Amino acid sequence: MKANPGGIVSPSDVIGRDRLIAQLWAILKQQGLVLVAERRMGKTAIIRKMEAEPIAGWRAIYLDVEGVSRAAEFIERLALAIRTHLSASNKATQWLRDFWSALGGFEVASILKLPEARQPHWKTVLERLLGELARNADQRLVLIWDEFPWMLQKIARAEGASAVVDLLDVLRGLRQTHANPRLVFTGSIGLHHVVAGLQDQDYVHSPLNDLRTIEVPPLAPPDAVQLADALLRGEGLAAAADVAERIAEQVEGVPYYIHHVVATLADLGRPVTMRTVDAVVARSLTEPQDSWNLEHYRNRLGPYYGESASLARTLLDVLAETEDLDLDALHEQLRIKARPDNDRVRRIVEGDREELRKLIKLMQRDHYLEQDERGAYRFRFALIRRWWRIDLGLG
Ligand SMILES: Nc1ncnc2c1ncn2[C@@H]1O[C@H](COP(=O)(O)OP(=O)(O)O)[C@@H](O)[C@H]1O
Ligand SMILES: [Mg+2]
Numbered sequence: 089m090k091a092n093p094g095g096i097v098s099p100s101d102v103i104g105r106d107r108l109i110a111q112l113w114a115i116l117k118q119q120g121l122v123l124v125a126e127r128r129m130g131k132t133a134i135i136r137k138m139e140a141e142p143i144a145g146w147r148a149i150y151l152d153v154e155g156v157s158r159a160a161e162f163i164e165r166l167a168l169a170i171r172t173h174l175s176a177s178n179k180a181t182q183w184l185r186d187f188w189s190a191l192g193g194f195e196v197a198s199i200l201k202l203p204e205a206r207q208p209h210w211k212t213v214l215e216r217l218l219g220e221l222a223r224n225a226d227q228r229l230v231l232i233w234d235e236f237p238w239m240l241q242k243i244a245r246a247e248g249a250s251a252v253v254d255l256l257d258v259l260r261g262l263r264q265t266h267a268n269p270r271l272v273f274t275g276s277i278g279l280h281h282v283v284a285g286l287q288d289q290d291y292v293h294s295p296l297n298d299l300r301t302i303e304v305p306p307l308a309p310p311d312a313v314q315l316a317d318a319l320l321r322g323e324g325l326a327a328a329a330d331v332a333e334r335i336a337e338q339v340e341g342v343p344y345y346i347h348h349v350v351a352t353l354a355d356l357g358r359p360v361t362m363r364t365v366d367a368v369v370a371r372s373l374t375e376p377q378d379s380w381n382l383e384h385y386r387n388r389l390g391p392y393y394g395e396s397a398s399l400a401r402t403l404l405d406v407l408a409e410t411e412d413l414d415l416d417a418l419h420e421q422l423r424i425k426a427r428p429d430n431d432r433v434r435r436i437v438e439g440d441r442e443e444l445r446k447l448i449k450l451m452q453r454d455h456y457l458e459q460d461e462r463g464a465y466r467f468r469f470a471l472i473r474r475w476w477r478i479d480l481g482l483g
Contacts, residue, residue: 089322091354093347094128099140102133103318103343104311108304109134112272113143115300116230120263120271122296125304126455126469127276127384128344134304135232135274146228149173149269154235157242159251160202160210166231167193167200167217183224187216214258222266229269236273240282249289252282256295263298273299278453281392307343312336315343319350320360327360334362338369340471348372348380373475382475385456392454395432396447402426403448404456404467408476412464419444 089101112134115121125131132152139150151169156162167188174181188195191213192203202213221229233239244252259271273279279296307315316332339345352368353360372380389397399422406421407413413421419441428434436443448465451457458468467473477483 089318091319091323091347091351093344093351096136097133099137101318102130102137103315104307105130105134105137108302109138112138112302113146115302116146116270116272120299121273122279122299122301123272123274123304124278124301125276128342128381129304129306130343131274131276131304132234133343135234135272138230139232142230146230147173148230148232148272150232150234152234153239156239157246159214159243159247159255162239162243162255163210163214163217164200164202166214168198170217170221171200183220187220211254211258214255215262218262218266218269222268225268230272231269232272232274235275237275237277237279237282240279241277241285244282244285249286249291253286253289253291253295256286257293260293260295260298271299280450280453306341307336307346309336309341312339312341312343312346316346316350319347320353323350323354325350325353325360328362331360331362331365334365338365338471340469342469342471345372345380345471373471373478382472385472385476386479393447393450395430396436398429399426399433399436400447400451400456403451404476405480407457407465407467408473408480409482411466411473412460414462414464415441415445415448418448418465 112121112123123131123135135148135150139148142148149169151165153162153165156165167184171181171184174184188200191208194201194203202210240252240255243255263271273296283291283295306312313332313336316335320327320332320335335346335349339349349365349368349372352372353364356364356368358364373382386401389400393400402422402425403418406418406425410421422437422444426433426437428437432443436447448457452459452468455468456472457465459465467476
């Protein structure tokens with residue numbers, strides 16, 4: 089297997105996800121899913137493999153909705169994905185053709201378009217499209233929408249929060265009336281950010297509480313080693329057995345970084361040793377062009393936490409310096425180190441423990457932090473802590 093960081097991996101090259109995928113199919117027999125993880129953890133690799141290798145009696149239809157910013161466009165893309173799937177499996181597509189033309193929809197250059205007149209409303213079209221699909225499907229279907237929260241944010245920006253509320257309501261209504269198709273949402277931005285934005289606008293529903301949320305973890309150590317080993321071989325890099333182990337361990341089993349390290353080793357071309365692995369990882373954490381996109385962890389604090397962003401940053405600074413602090417110890421450190429730049433931060437620092445707890449919960453959901461059995465907090469990924477320490481000049 090060739091190193092291909094960030095590229096599309098063929099389903100047979102997706103390593104270490106068989107058990108998770110089996111678990112996902114088992115859940116889908118009961119309910120829909122939200123698949124969450126830090127970016128680059130391998131969500132897309134997993135769902136593409138599910139599409140390519142469905143279990144008996146089921147079919148998954150994958151749609152990347154990252155680029156979509158309007159509800160009507162989403163429906164057009166969805167209809168096209170459904171049609172492509174139906175024709176690939178030789179099912180009659182007549183119902184879809186009839187349905188689409190009855191709406192006044194048309195086709196240009198193989199793209200399905202809704203009528204410009206916005207009649208009927210896209211909500212009606214979506215309800216009917218999925219209803220028709222449920223009626224006409226002769227097998228269990230899973231509709232997988234990759235980067236769904238990102239699309240919702242774009243729709244909110246382009247068409248207002250009410251369009252997102254409508255969309256989520258239609259989809260929830262559909263889940264309540266039809267067990268087929270099942271829905272799977274994936275994305276690197278937590279849906280909680282999108283829903284919190286809606287709740288700021290008095291949206292009181294929990295539009296997702298009937299879905300199971302599953303987190304995609306890094307690869308388990310033996311699988312991470314297997315991936316590193318397969319990539320080293322694929323690149324023709326002779327190395328001692330412990331080199332693959334070293335790569336896996338240095339990047340905590342994150343598949344994207346494993347690909348990246350091996351790709352860089354292949355560029356260097358010299359004999360690969362533990363030392364060259366360490367040097368490549370150390371270099372990746374400090375290189376100015378930031379090919380691992382680590383700056384992202386810092387840059388998104390603003391959009392994620394708004395007024396609390398500066399406090400979140402200080403909190404990470406504190407935990408970069410001293411790991412495993414419980415809430416009280418953390419609060420104490422913040423009292424010493426935080427430079428409040430607004431009232432909210434001042435309130436938290438001066439005593440509002442509950443607000444601090446909420447912020448920390450959010451930071452856990454966003455994969456910055458984790459809590460151990462004794463209640464102490466630490467970085468979720470040691471690699472990110474290491475990068476944060478370098479950035480603070482702590483070495
Ligand atoms: N299970 C896996 N086996 C091999 N390589 C993987 C695996 N999962 C992810 N990758 C690698 O990591 C990269 C990022 O994975 P991707 O599925 O795009 O992550 P996400 O969708 O979570 O952002 C892929 O391009 C591929 O190089
Ligand atoms: Mg992805």
